[in-house]
Amino acid sequence: xxxxxxxxxxxxxxxxxxxxxxxxxxxxNHKDIGTMYLWLSFTMFFIGGTSAMLIRAExxxxxxxxxxxxxxxxxxxMHGLIMIFGAVMxxxxxxxxxxxPLMIGAPDMAMPRLNNLSFWILPFAFSILISTxxxxxxxxxxxxxxxxxxxxxxxxxxxxxxxxxxxxxxxxSILGAINIIATILNLRAPGMGMMQMPMFCWxxxxxxxxxxxxxxxxxxxxxxxxxxxxxxxSFFNASGGGDPxxxxxxxxxxxxxxxxxxxxxxxxxxxxxxPTFSRKKLFGYVSMVYAVxxxxxxxxxxxxxxxxxxxxxxxxxxxxxxxxxxxxxxxxVKVFNWISTMFKGAMTFETPxxxxxxxIILFTIGGFTGLMLAIAPADxxxxxxxxxxxxxxxxxxxxxxxxxxxxVYYWIPKWTGHMYNETLGKFHFWLTMISFNVTFFPxxxxxxxxxxxxxxxxxxxxTEFNQIASIGAFTFGLSQIFFLYIxxxxxxxxxxxSAQVWEGAHGLTWTVPxxxxxxxxxxxxxxxxxxx
Amino acid sequence: xxxxxxxxVGVTDMSHHVHQLHMIIFWxxxxxxxxxxxxxxxxxxxxRKAAGHQAxxxxxxxxxxxxxxxxxxxxxxxxxxxxxxxxxKMDDVSDSYMTIKITGYMWRWHYEYVGTNVAYxxxxxxxxxxxxxxxxxxxxxxxxxxxxxxxxxxKKIRLLMTGNxxxxxxxxxDLAVKKDAIPGxxxxxxxxxxxxxxxxxxxxxxxxxxxxxxxxxxxxxxxxEFKTWLKAxxxxxxxx
Numbered sequence: 001x002x003x004x005x006x007x008x009x010x011x012x013x014x015x016x017x018x019x020x021x022x023x024x025x026x027x028x029n030h031k032d033i034g035t036m037y038l039w040l041s042f043t044m045f046f047i048g049g050t051s052a053m054l055i056r057a058e059x060x061x062x063x064x065x066x067x068x069x070x071x072x073x074x075x076x077x078m079h080g081l082i083m084i085f086g087a088v089m090x091x092x093x094x095x096x097x098x099x100x101p102l103m104i105g106a107p108d109m110a111m112p113r114l115n116n117l118s119f120w121i122l123p124f125a126f127s128i129l130i131s132t133x134x135x136x137x138x139x140x141x142x143x144x145x146x147x148x149x150x151x152x153x154x155x156x157x158x159x160x161x162x163x164x165x166x167x168x169x170x171x172x173s174i175l176g177a178i179n180i181i182a183t184i185l186n187l188r189a190p191g192m193g194m195m196q197m198p199m200f201c202w203x204x205x206x207x208x209x210x211x212x213x214x215x216x217x218x219x220x221x222x223x224x225x226x227x228x229x230x231x232x233x234s235f236f237n238a239s240g241g242g243d244p245x246x247x248x249x250x251x252x253x254x255x256x257x258x259x260x261x262x263x264x265x266x267x268x269x270x271x272x273x274x275p276t277f278s279r280k281k282l283f284g285y286v287s288m289v290y291a292v293x294x295x296x297x298x299x300x301x302x303x304x305x306x307x308x309x310x311x312x313x314x315x316x317x318x319x320x321x322x323x324x325x326x327x328x329x330x331x332x333v334k335v336f337n338w339i340s341t342m343f344k345g346a347m348t349f350e351t352p353x354x355x356x357x358x359x360i361i362l363f364t365i366g367g368f369t370g371l372m373l374a375i376a377p378a379d380x381x382x383x384x385x386x387x388x389x390x391x392x393x394x395x396x397x398x399x400x401x402x403x404x405x406x407x408v409y410y411w412i413p414k415w416t417g418h419m420y421n422e423t424l425g426k427f428h429f430w431l432t433m434i435s436f437n438v439t440f441f442p443x444x445x446x447x448x449x450x451x452x453x454x455x456x457x458x459x460x461x462x463t464e465f466n467q468i469a470s471i472g473a474f475t476f477g478l479s480q481i482f483f484l485y486i487x488x489x490x491x492x493x494x495x496x497x498s499a500q501v502w503e504g505a506h507g508l509t510w511t512v513p514x515x516x517x518x519x520x521x522x523x524x525x526x527x528x529x530x531x532x
Numbered sequence: 533x534x535x536x537x538x539x540x541v542g543v544t545d546m547s548h549h550v551h552q553l554h555m556i557i558f559w560x561x562x563x564x565x566x567x568x569x570x571x572x573x574x575x576x577x578x579x580r581k582a583a584g585h586q587a588x589x590x591x592x593x594x595x596x597x598x599x600x601x602x603x604x605x606x607x608x609x610x611x612x613x614x615x616x617x618x619x620x621k622m623d624d625v626s627d628s629y630m631t632i633k634i635t636g637y638m639w640r641w642h643y644e645y646v647g648t649n650v651a652y653x654x655x656x657x658x659x660x661x662x663x664x665x666x667x668x669x670x671x672x673x674x675x676x677x678x679x680x681x682x683x684x685x686x687k688k689i690r691l692l693m694t695g696n697x698x699x700x701x702x703x704x705x706d707l708a709v710k711k712d713a714i715p716g717x718x719x720x721x722x723x724x725x726x727x728x729x730x731x732x733x734x735x736x737x738x739x740x741x742x743x744x745x746x747x748x749x750x751x752x753x754x755x756x757e758f759k760t761w762l763k764a765x766x767x768x769x770x771x772x
Binding site: 073309322333340348377457 | 664
């Protein structure tokens with residue numbers, strides 16, 4: 001360890017990098033780029049969050065209240081797009097940039113200039129996407145799933161800007177994925193085999209392959225939409241010999257693996273946090289790797305469970321029902337492994353651990369409703385109702401977002417060199433956890449009772465639960481401003497963090513000082529204890 | 533006003549089957565949840581550092597890992613059997629008494645009684661004043677139409693769905709019917725209503741600005757009443 005620190009400090013003195021704005025624009029440093037990804041994600045989280053607040057304000061009571069039905073559809077569309085592509089995915093890439101080189105003892109990402117490009121594409125992509133709000137005819141209004149023919153024949157003019165920005169996001173994701181794969185496969189410190197990597201690296205490696213496989217499919221889907229709109233093709237237009245359902249097949253062939261792009265890195269973060277605060281090695285490392293790979297492979301053959309109501313042949317419904325149910329097996333293995341890691345440990349409950357525990361419970365609830373949705377006959381009742389909205393927010397907010405929060409609290413002492421304030425962190429946790437459930441749990445009820453999703457106004461029987469959900473959502477939103485305050489406060493100062501930061505932390509990350517010098521591991525470290 | 537928190541049992545054999553499946557899988561999930569979360573909270577309470585617990589060293593156990601792969605698999609197989617049987621019944625549209633063609637428009641439904649001259653549009657009847665909060669809202673706010681779909685009870689009705697412009701989805705939860713109405717294609721499903729009554733639903737697939745304002749009202753009446761109604765409609769259409 002001392003050797004690594006000495007080398008790192010030496011590198012610090014030798015580091016010459018541009019100062020001021022140029023440091024960020026021209027950066028090829030994985031830590032700086034990681035930081036930029038995280039701030040981009042945070043910004044998008046607030047923009048996507050603002051649209052969610054407007055949606056919940058409109059739905060606070062029946063009747064036309066705040067926004068027109070036209071604007072409402074734009075808000076739901078942009079909320080989905082911004083949160084998925086702008087908030088969750090860049091956050092995970094930010095974690096990958098910061099942590100993978102530190103975890104595997106690499107001096108930087110394998111392709112630092114590519115890394116710069118893949119980040120800097122994104123601000124432009126999202127500026128284009130968000131600018132559509134101010135265009136004539138408004139922003140895209142067909143849902144983040146942009147089903148044809150609503151997006152082709154009936155899409156607003158801004159649809160073309162949406163297509164272009166999705167292309168840009170896709171390029172960024174593909175470049176980022178290539179970089180992560182190259183880094184993990186080539187830059188591991190001597191002596192660190194694949195099966196000694198921290199679990200976060202494994203989950204990201206699998207995620208990167210998923211991205212490489214499905215981002216081109218999304219690009220294909222938007223290109224076909226573009227061609228239908230402007231080049232006179234009829235991929236999705238029945239009157240020209242096409243098929244609107246073909247769009248859904250292409251989209252969900254991207255869309256379902258995308259769900260795992262959003263959740264697998266979260267699994268990785270949770271698999272880092274739980275052993276640390278249980279002071280016990282991760283249970284079933286090998287089966288975890290197999291489970292992640294199995295989930296990734298299965299994710300390619302379940303897409304049509306999003307389409308049970310489109311009128312598939314019975315054989316198709318049965319196939320997609322069975323394989324979807326099958327995903328519960330490897331997912332269950334992961335949950336059992338986390339609990340076994342905690343079992344007979346010596347647990348403490350700092351904020352990251354609280355988020356990890358909340359993740360396990362709430363994500364599992366999302367998994368249960370996922371299992372219910374897999375049952376095709378029952379899906380005819382659940383499909384496109386608020387039950388689905390509840391389900392995917394349990395997976396994406398309580399799943400991905402809570403893992404991101406946990407990850408920030410877990411690693412921010414390493415990034416900044418300061419401990420966050422534990423009391424404030426716990427307060428943020430409880431606010432988030434409670435308001436999350438107040439927001440999304442009642443959505444199960446209104447969904448089962450018959451409320452469809454994506455409606456700006458509703459029948460009177462849904463009023464009470466919608467009001468509860470809105471109150472929860474406003475609290476959730478405000479809690480995240482409090483989170484911003486905690487982050488800024490930690491960056492500015494706080495108790496100095498040691499290199500190890502957490503008593504139970506193991507691995508190369510925790511051998512470099514907090515904050516780490518600008519360049520770390522310029523000479524490969526000696527591996528003693530690869531994964532904790 | 534009573535708060536509904538569960539799926540309606542509905543008024544068709546299929547909706548009963550679906551409700552049953554829903555409850556079975558729900559209770560299976562509850563049972564698994566109690567066991568899994570119970571174990572976790574046991575660990576949280578007793579295996580804390582603050583309670584003086586020392587961390588054990590184990591980190592794998594092949595038998596247990598095989599067991600918790602196989603048991604969930606078996607539970608899933610048990611679940612898949614009744615689900616598959618219900619699915620086969622749902623997809624069997626043979627031997628129907630009559631056929632209704634349902635067409636989704638932006639933003640209203642069109643019902644055609646195939647083989648008769650009866651066909652009409654059915655659209656939202658809630659006055660706009662109620663939407664813009666200038667009049668008190670009725671009990672069935674946004675779930676009232678000018679002309680409901682009239683169906684006989686006790687008869688298997690085949691429903692054909694298509695869309696005129698974009699994809700819509702015809703959903704009445706009391707009948708456990710939700711099927712997409714896709715432009716250029718015809719989907720089929722069926723229903724057999726056991727009880728006379730008024731059943732309400734709405735479009736379930738985002739179809740544009742007024743997606744939230746295209747309700748469905750099904751008026752289920754006795755066979756005689758239905759025949760009388762259909763005759764009257766046919767006569768009226770012939771005259772005009």
